[in-house]
Amino acid sequence: xxxxxxxxxxxxxxxxxxxxxxxxxxxxxxxxxxxxxxxxxxxxxxxxxxxxxxxxxxxxxxxxxxxxxxxxxxxxxxxxxxxxxxxxxxxxxxxxxxxxxxxxxxxxxxxxxxxxxxxxxxxxxxxxxxxxxxxxxxxxxxxxxxxxxxxxxxxxxxxxxxxxxxxxxxxxxxxxxxxxxxxxxxxxxxxxxxxxxxxxxxxxxxxxxxxxxxxxxxxxxxxxxxxxxxxxxxxxxxxxxxxxxxxxxxxxxxxxxxxxxxxxxxxxxxxxxx
Amino acid sequence: xxxxxxxxxxxxxxxxxxxxxxxxxxxxxxxxxxxxxxxxxxxxxxxxxxxxxxxxxxxxxxxxxxxxxxxxxxxxxxxxxxxxxxxxxxxxxxxxxxxxxxxxxxxxxxxxxxxxxxxxxxxxxxxxxxxxxxxxxxxxxxxxxxxxxxxxxxxxxxxxxxxxxxxxxxxxxxxxxxxxxxxxxxxxxxxxxxxxxxxxxxxxxxxxxxxxxxxxxxxxxxxxxxxxxxxxxxxxxxxxxxxxxxxxxxxxxxxxxxxxxxxxxxxxxxxxxxxxxxxxxxxxxxxxxxxxxxxxxxxxxxxxxxxxxxxxxxxxxxxxxxxxxxxxxxxxxxxxxxxxxxxxxxxxxxxxxxxxxxxxxxxxxxxxxxxxxxxxxxxxxxxxxxxxxxxxxxxxxxxxxxxxxxxxxxxxxxxxxxxxxxxxxxxxxxxxxxx
Numbered sequence: 001x002x003x004x005x006x007x008x009x010x011x012x013x014x015x016x017x018x019x020x021x022x023x024x025x026x027x028x029x030x031x032x033x034x035x036x037x038x039x040x041x042x043x044x045x046x047x048x049x050x051x052x053x054x055x056x057x058x059x060x061x062x063x064x065x066x067x068x069x070x071x072x073x074x075x076x077x078x079x080x081x082x083x084x085x086x087x088x089x090x091x092x093x094x095x096x097x098x099x100x101x102x103x104x105x106x107x108x109x110x111x112x113x114x115x116x117x118x119x120x121x122x123x124x125x126x127x128x129x130x131x132x133x134x135x136x137x138x139x140x141x142x143x144x145x146x147x148x149x150x151x152x153x154x155x156x157x158x159x160x161x162x163x164x165x166x167x168x169x170x171x172x173x174x175x176x177x178x179x180x181x182x183x184x185x186x187x188x189x190x191x192x193x194x195x196x197x198x199x200x201x202x203x204x205x206x207x208x209x210x211x212x213x214x215x216x217x218x219x220x221x222x223x224x225x226x227x228x229x230x231x232x233x234x235x236x237x238x239x240x241x242x243x244x245x246x247x248x249x250x251x252x253x254x255x256x257x258x259x260x261x262x263x264x265x266x267x268x269x270x271x272x273x274x
Numbered sequence: 275x276x277x278x279x280x281x282x283x284x285x286x287x288x289x290x291x292x293x294x295x296x297x298x299x300x301x302x303x304x305x306x307x308x309x310x311x312x313x314x315x316x317x318x319x320x321x322x323x324x325x326x327x328x329x330x331x332x333x334x335x336x337x338x339x340x341x342x343x344x345x346x347x348x349x350x351x352x353x354x355x356x357x358x359x360x361x362x363x364x365x366x367x368x369x370x371x372x373x374x375x376x377x378x379x380x381x382x383x384x385x386x387x388x389x390x391x392x393x394x395x396x397x398x399x400x401x402x403x404x405x406x407x408x409x410x411x412x413x414x415x416x417x418x419x420x421x422x423x424x425x426x427x428x429x430x431x432x433x434x435x436x437x438x439x440x441x442x443x444x445x446x447x448x449x450x451x452x453x454x455x456x457x458x459x460x461x462x463x464x465x466x467x468x469x470x471x472x473x474x475x476x477x478x479x480x481x482x483x484x485x486x487x488x489x490x491x492x493x494x495x496x497x498x499x500x501x502x503x504x505x506x507x508x509x510x511x512x513x514x515x516x517x518x519x520x521x522x523x524x525x526x527x528x529x530x531x532x533x534x535x536x537x538x539x540x541x542x543x544x545x546x547x548x549x550x551x552x553x554x555x556x557x558x559x560x561x562x563x564x565x566x567x568x569x570x571x572x573x574x575x576x577x578x579x580x581x582x583x584x585x586x587x588x589x590x591x592x593x594x595x596x597x598x599x600x601x602x603x604x605x606x607x608x609x610x611x612x613x614x615x616x617x618x619x620x621x622x623x624x625x626x627x628x629x630x631x632x633x634x635x636x637x638x639x640x641x642x643x644x645x646x647x648x649x650x651x652x653x654x655x656x657x658x659x660x661x662x663x664x665x666x667x668x669x670x671x672x673x674x675x676x677x678x679x680x681x682x683x684x685x686x687x688x689x690x691x692x693x694x695x696x697x698x699x700x701x702x703x704x705x706x707x708x709x
Contacts (some may be wrong), residue, residue: 244538
């Protein structure tokens with residue numbers, strides 16, 4: 001009975017699904033966006049291996065500081081990094097007083113202690129980097145309808161994120177013939193829809209004057225800020241890899257002992273007869 | 275397993291005797307995991323995966339309870355609270371990655387465990403109830419994993435919840451009402467998140483309860499083994515401890531090493547970047563996919579593209595997806611071959627590996643955006659999936675000419691290690707009983 005029922009149910013599903021398989025398909029016009037879209041290119045890393053993110057690699061503190069500088073002087077005009085606290089900057093190699101000074105350069109929302117009215121105060125190291133716009137409507141109103149995303153997590157929120165950031169900000173190009181770029185948008189083959197509202201952020205070499213004297217080529221700036229945003233997306237990245245090395249060494253040794261005791265326990269059973 | 279030759283627990287200390295007549299917990303452990311549990315001596319490494327699944331469940335529960343201390347199930351701050359765990363909670367990043375990667379590893383282990391059961395015929399009498407309890411665990415795991423993924427409240431969480439609860443809207447007449455009831459609204463929102471959190475916390479303990487039944491049901495007939503031949507006497511078994519405790523410990527070490535490699539060096543490899551974007555009801559991701567462990571079933575769901583005798587394609591897909599799992603409950607009665615192990619079923623062995631390949635390709639198809647050639651591939655393979663269990667398996671089990679079985683496990687083991695053994699192992703000490 002069960003087998004007969006199974007045969008019946010099976011035949012219904014099989015005929016139904018194969019009926020769909022033999023239907024002619026509508027011709028799908030090739031998506032022009034897909035044809036022009038480019039996957040992020042690999043950054044030519046100069047230090048610490050690919051992305052400074054090799055298995056044992058650590059961030060280059062100088063590079064993180066340069067990236068922070070690029071973020072602060074260029075990106076932060078429109079983009080927040082609201083998940084990062086000023087105190088987190090210690091990981092970039094800034095000292096306590098330096099962090100206090102950086103925080104003091106920002107105003108964060110507060111409440112007037114006398115009147116209870118909304119007010120602002122100077123940020124402290126415990127605060128997060130403030131939003132650039134108080135809300136999405138304000139951002140879109142100021143940005144011609146576009147919404148600059150918060151960059152805290154951007155390298156994890158995009159496929160191949162570190163390379164993506166670098167590719168996007170250096171990848172602006174002239175639109176190919178036949179591709180329409182609406183007014184106020186820019187052609188960028190690395191952007192998902194090809195037309196991005198963000199104007200090219202890095203327009204010339206030496207747009208930023210690095211404190212450490214590094215030559216600020218466009219590529220250098222893009223690479224630095226991409227690294228910085230990799231750190232903001234995962235500030236615990238170095239701790240993670242460090243813990244991982246220890247954990248795996250421990251587990252390998254434990255597993256080795258486990259193997260030896262397994263062999264020892266089974267020695268009698270597995271002994272090949274003479 | 276109450277084989278007559280099982281060793282008996284004898285309390286040796288005063289305290290042991292005291293406990294044994296009041297709460298015989300040591301006796302219970304001795305008889306279930308200790309030397310009092312005779313186990314077939316020829317179990318291979320695939321038999322480690324049951325214990326690994328148990329450990330994976332415990333890892334999920336422990337890390338989950340810790341995450342629950344810091345997570346806030348409120349649609350306004352859920353995503354922020356996850357990032358709070360990643361950034362500000364001591365070792366929070368580690369617990370979260372262990373929990374996320376742990377879910378994937380749990381499913382990997384359970385899939386191997388299920389396929390091992392399929393290969394060696396572990397679903398056949400007298401282990402049908404054991405098999406079905408395992409399937410209940412699998413279904414509960416799927417529900418738990420889905421709801422856990424929603425808790426992150428990223429884009430893929432939100433749209434995954436929309437798509438999956440939308441499946442219920444395919445049910446005629448009451449479908450829409452059911453979806454609204456499940457979500458607590460017309461789209462995923464705070465009510466959805468709260469109930470999913472509550473259930474996601476509850477279900478693992480339900481799973482734990484069914485695992486206890488699963489292990490209990492295992493201990494009645496005892497483990498199956500790669501020959502599929504019943505245990506005939508003491509020479510076929512070894513005490514679980516120390517033989518399989520040692521082997522499981524080694525297997526666990528290998529598992530944890532691979533787990534650590536993924537947690538610490540590629541924690542986001544199996545994740546979707548879109549889930550690091552906070553949920554936004556006004557922006558649909560270009561490509562909504564579930565987690566990898568649902569892909570084969572997602573492919574089956576999407577394979578039904580045309581209405582069939584007034585049954586809408588969507589309803590067919592939903593029915594087929596659920597049927598694809600539920601039919602496994604009937605497997606013990608679909609496969610009537612008296613031979614359990616595929617080691618002695620030459621034709622069924624080939625069909626088993628074909629089926630494994632079909633499920634893997636269905637999985638690949640389920641992870642791709644809906645488009646050709648993947649839809650047609652899913653359709654043909656979905657047809658094969660149903661044909662395999664519902665038509666081919668019953669036929670093959672009737673028609674196949676199986677290979678001669680070894681007369682006992684012991685004989686099969688000796689054949690492998692050479693005849694006329696003088697080994698003095700626990701099992702081999704007893705002479706083969708005359709048949």
